[in-house]
Amino acid sequence: MAAAPLLLKGIPRLRSLRLQQQSGSSVSGFLISAGRPSVCTAAELSQSLLQSQSQSLSHDDAFPRSAKDALQRSRMDSPDYRKWKNREAEILCDIEPIISLTKEILHSDRYMDGERLTAEHEKAVVEKLLAYHPHSEDKIGCGLDSIMVDRHPQFRCSRCLFVVRTDGGWIDFSYQKCLRAYIHNKYPSHAESFIHKHYKRGRGKWF
Numbered sequence: 001m002a003a004a005p006l007l008l009k010g011i012p013r014l015r016s017l018r019l020q021q022q023s024g025s026s027v028s029g030f031l032i033s034a035g036r037p038s039v040c041t042a043a044e045l046s047q048s049l050l051q052s053q054s055q056s057l058s059h060d061d062a063f064p065r066s067a068k069d070a071l072q073r074s075r076m077d078s079p080d081y082r083k084w085k086n087r088e089a090e091i092l093c094d095i096e097p098i099i100s101l102t103k104e105i106l107h108s109d110r111y112m113d114g115e116r117l118t119a120e121h122e123k124a125v126v127e128k129l130l131a132y133h134p135h136s137e138d139k140i141g142c143g144l145d146s147i148m149v150d151r152h153p154q155f156r157c158s159r160c161l162f163v164v165r166t167d168g169g170w171i172d173f174s175y176q177k178c179l180r181a182y183i184h185n186k187y188p189s190h191a192e193s194f195i196h197k198h199y200k201r202g203r204g205k206w207f
Contacts, residue, residue: 041093048089084190087187087189087190087194088194088197091183094186095182095183098128098129101124101125102161105125105161106149106159107159113149113151113159114148116147116148116164121147126147129178130173131178133174133177133178133181134177139163141165142165142169143167144164144166147161147163148161148170150162150172152172160173160175176205176206179206
């Protein structure tokens with residue numbers, strides 16, 4: 001299969017993407033899923049998160065609140081906590097589209113094992129995931145030809161993304177490592193808290 005016309009070709013362009021990412025920090029400027037309209041704003045999601053927690057604490061006002069509930073309410077009212085919830089919602093809106101797209105690619109019947117992605121999906125995966133992998137240059141090696149879906153070489157029950165190189169070789173890469181690196185780079189003050197809360201380490205999955 002010929003390389004997609006929009007696919008990035010190797011390390012020089014990858015470095016350019018990183019420089020562009022460092023020069024801008026708008027929430028909407030990075031992760032917008034290919035062909036998918038945004039379903040929320042950070043402000044709306046932040047308000048929803050706060051309301052959800054408030055409702056969980058006040059489900060029955062007829063009973064005295066415990067000291068733990070009182071402490072939680074006090075924490076929720078603090079400016080620092082509201083700032084964290086706003087940033088949490090911002091990060092969720094930022095990364096949710098590419099997570100949804102990646103899960104669709106890996107876990108639906110859209111692609112067979114060993115099949116290369118469409119041009120649209122390849123472009124999204126390269127720009128929004130591979131560009132932020134901690135070892136992206138090593139993964140690309142002699143040059144990037146395309147992106148493929150196949151079984152993990154060790155864990156045959158799992159499917160993952162692969163870089164197909166211009167010399168015909170291929171190597172897997174973790175989209176989760178890409179996301180963690182992106183969050184650490186763009187949201188350094190809140191990255192650890194967010195990842196600890198939303199990344200299920202035992203199962204290796206987001207959300």
